[in-house]
Amino acid sequence: MKPKKLGAITLAVSLIALGVLVLVSNLVPSFRFTESLKYFIPIVLIALGSEFFIVSAAGRRRAKAEGCEEPTIQFDGKSIALLFVIIVCLSVYSLIMGVVGHTSRYLELDSHYTDDDLELLYSGTHGMAAQNLSMLKGVNPCGDIQIVGADTNDITIEYSFQATPSFQEHAGTIDDSVFRFEADGDTFFFGLSPSMAQAVSSYSSGSSGARDILISYVITVPSNLALDLAQSFGTMEITGCLNTISLDTSYSDVYLSDIEGELNLDASFTDIYLDTIHASSQWVLEYSSLNGSTSAPFSLTSSFSDADLTVTEVLEGNVNVDSEYGDIALQLSSEQNGHFAVTSSFASLYCPLWGLDGDSLDSEIQRSVGEGGPEFTLVQSFGDMTIEFE
Incomplete structure (x- = not known):
């Protein structure tokens, strides 16, 4: 029995899915095509797995019915190669659109x-x-x-x-x-x-x-x-507020000062400036920037965004950073202790205390500073991360 080829159906399904995403992005202005591309690779993998299951099951049934050996399954080289090219092109497109979007955001506000x-x-x-x-x-x-x-x-x-x-x-x-x-x-x-x-x-x-x-x-x-x-x-300007603050902003400038309590901020295409922040914070950023000082634990999730944060006091609570396609700079107190877990992918890490000077990392490192202290979980992909103790 001839070998069964694997990949053609997956290619067809992937092209249909990509076409649907393009169509929806044209029909629905609020639909974010670039962001939706992160689901494309899972779609390809699901389609490829489903095709393998269907082809192998069909081969077993036919072999049983005809009393012959099950056919071997081989990848269709042309289909797999084309899928690889499509994935690479979409990844490059996402990166370029991230840079263009971040730049156009400034042009948009300048002429608002x-x-x-x-x-x-x-x-x-x-x-x-x-x-x-x-x-x-x-x-x-x-x-x-x-x-x-x-x-x-x-x-x-x-x-x-x-x-x-x-x-x-x-x-x-x-x-x-x-x-x-x-x-x-x-x-x-x-x-x-x-x-x-x-x-x-x-x-x-x-x-x-x-x-x-x-x-x-x-x-x-x-x-x-x-x-x-x-x-x-x-x-948006907020000052002197001491309770929970929840903010959802886009295409804006945000200035926060003398804030206590708890701060939750979801921002896209926004520049955020912090001054005297004593609130434990959760920031979710997309095509944005975050600059200033805080004295409380925080969680930062960002894509295509930059952050430059100075922590003015020794933290006792945990810090979480998950960044992709952006640069992160953290200035911590020289007396800060704790355990640092840094996971990086296509990223450069700068930390004079640890002897790291822009080394390109694609791994996980563990460092402990002092005894005890909070957990610092830092994840960086496609960008630079700077950690300084001053």
Whole structure:
């Protein structure tokens, strides 16, 4: 019986899957084609395994029916070679798009607003007592949020809506009714009315549309109020807040200072600046940067992002870093102790204390500093990692 070839069906399935991803990326603007490519290799492996199972099972059945030996299974050289070329090309494409996306993010923000074309359409002030509130929740799809934690029992919000004539024609009248301020239990919400939120979303689905809108909030809150905020295409500034802070930002600049409690930040195409952060933090970054100082344990997961962090105090809690396609720099206290587990793939590690000077590593190393201490689990792929003790 002739040998059975393995690979042609997998190639067909893989091409169909790739075509579906391309089609969806064209039909759905929010679909991230580059990010979806990380699922392509698992699809290929699943298809290849399934093909092997089907071909071998069919061969056994036929051999049993005809009373002959089972056919051997061989890889189809041309199909496997083409699959390899496709995977390599997609990997290179992902890397290039990561660099291009990171660069275009800066160009996008530099030309974000054309102040000469923006017209102040409405502004106002809203206030309410906060004694029975524990959280402030808000959404700003196009603009700025500034929050100051203070010794107060009230929430005070100054807000404004600026836009170009083009957006005015699209959205209609802009007045106080387009804003939404309401309390629900112990949570106070600020944002846009559902109809205006839809108008802004449909108009600003592309970044060029977002340049025509600037919605701003300047908010004073009790310093112990928790925050849950989502914001895009603008600047977010938070200072003096001492409770849990959850942030979801994109295409923005974020400035955080005098923060305590717990900080959870999910950012894409965002530059983040930290100053006097005493909150244990979880950062998830995509095409972003993180710079500044912290004095508390943290977890950082990043892709196509850079981080430069100075830890100002000796940490007692664990630190986790998982980075791909970006550079990580950590400045730790000279008195910091603990166990370091560093896993690297196509990465260079710099650490004067350990005698590492940009050595290219593709392995796992273990180092202990002092006695006891927290766990530092550091994973780096396709980038540089610098660890200094100062």
